[in-house]
């Protein structure tokens with residue numbers, strides 16, 4: 334029997350239990366469990382504006398996640414909504430396979446104007462991983478299939494599609510799927526490691542077999558940053574060997590780290606730049622890769638190859654109109670300045686907390702509106718608590734760090750209605766990465782909440798977390814990870 338289908342008014346009326354049930358049945362039961370283990374996924378957001386969320390349980394939540402890179406403009410920026418409305422009111426065309434799009438043309442122009450040198454030729458797929466794969470493919474084609482090796486950093490995160498994942502070294506990607514051939518990892522920010530690979534990966538005639546080197550100049554999952562000297566040396570090596578240098582600024586772009594893009598701070602131009610996340614202004618799923626003219630023309634610059642790389646949804650009309658507005662807001666509202674003042678207030682505030690709680694906060698790392706806190710995980714009391722846990726868990730050297738970070742995130746949310754997240758790539762970092770439109774008062778509110786949370790001490794925080802029913806699902810999750 335065919336079940337009654339929901340319409341969009343029904344969606345407005347679904348409560349959290351119904352939504353959870355639908356996720357369990359039709360989306361991904363593990364996702365519900367995973368969110369639950371951090372204390373989330375138990376209420377629905379009914380309104381999102383700037384840095385604030387309103388939930389169906391009557392809570393106002395300060396969203397300090399910045400949508401994990403997507404919300405430099407905050408939720409529902411009024412100019413972005415207006416641009417989308419305008420596009421709709423005029424019944425503009427979304428899909429223009431047989432026509433050229435003025436919005437796509439203008440967006441490409443604007444991005445090219447803002448980027449240095451001849452980083453001028455743009456392509457707009459939808460996800461970051463698609464843009465990564467498009468860039469790598471272009472580098473391969475630039476060498477006309479004559480080179481077979483690609484270098485990436487050991488800590489890199491470039492996405493979860495098969496190709497992007499095979500050039501990712503993040504410990505988050507714990508299952509090995511089939512990989513693109515010829516991928517080699519070098520040590521991040523260590524020149525000798527790149528030099529070693531370049532030396533090893535030569536063809537019989539002595540020429541390089543490497544078609545591309547991809548790197549995040551600022552790694553969003555570890556908050557490590559490449560020095561200017563290192564980036565310059567990479568540029569030199571790649572020039573010398575004719576290796577296509579690709580920078581992935583999917584996360585760090587559009588002023589998240591301070592400058593428009595992190596690499597611009599060091600004045601080292603890549604051959605291809607990958608962007609995404611806040612390019613869509615928090616409303617559209619648009620990514621992009623921008624190539625230097627020479628790279629594009631040698632790869633696809635002839636009639637035969639002009640359509641060798643395309644995706645159905647690239648350059649969708651309203652998405653481009655949205656991105657155009659998003660980029661203009663970044664410029665008009667001086668997002669670079671905003672990020673730098675966030676860096677001062679938030680970065681300094683976190684460092685002050687590190688000084689206040691030296692036994693709890695090991696390190697504060699980051700730049701602009703992309704800051705992270707590494708918590709100490711060597712407390713004696715906690716060690717004794719965890720000795721009560723199943724043997725298998727104790728083998729996970731990150732178990733205590735995971736437990737402490739989860740307990741802090743949970744306390745921030747339950748007691749202060751502040752939303753944060755963590756990243757897990759070698760180390761566990763608690764992230765403070767608000768939208769660039771965050772106010773000074775909101776930063777203070779976050780710092781006070783973190784101060785009051787740390788004041789509790791890890792033992793109390795963890796005991797509370799352990800006592801709460803969240804712990805059961807957290808343990809199940811860690812156990813599953815350990816058996817995987």
Ligand SMILES: Cc1ncc(COP(=O)(O)O)c(C=O)c1O
Pocket residue numbers: 459460461462463465490491492493549553581582583584585609
């Ligand atoms: C630096 C970086 N590159 C690529 C990606 C992949 O983007 P997506 O998740 O849209 O595929 C991400 C996602 O977080 C990222 O941070």
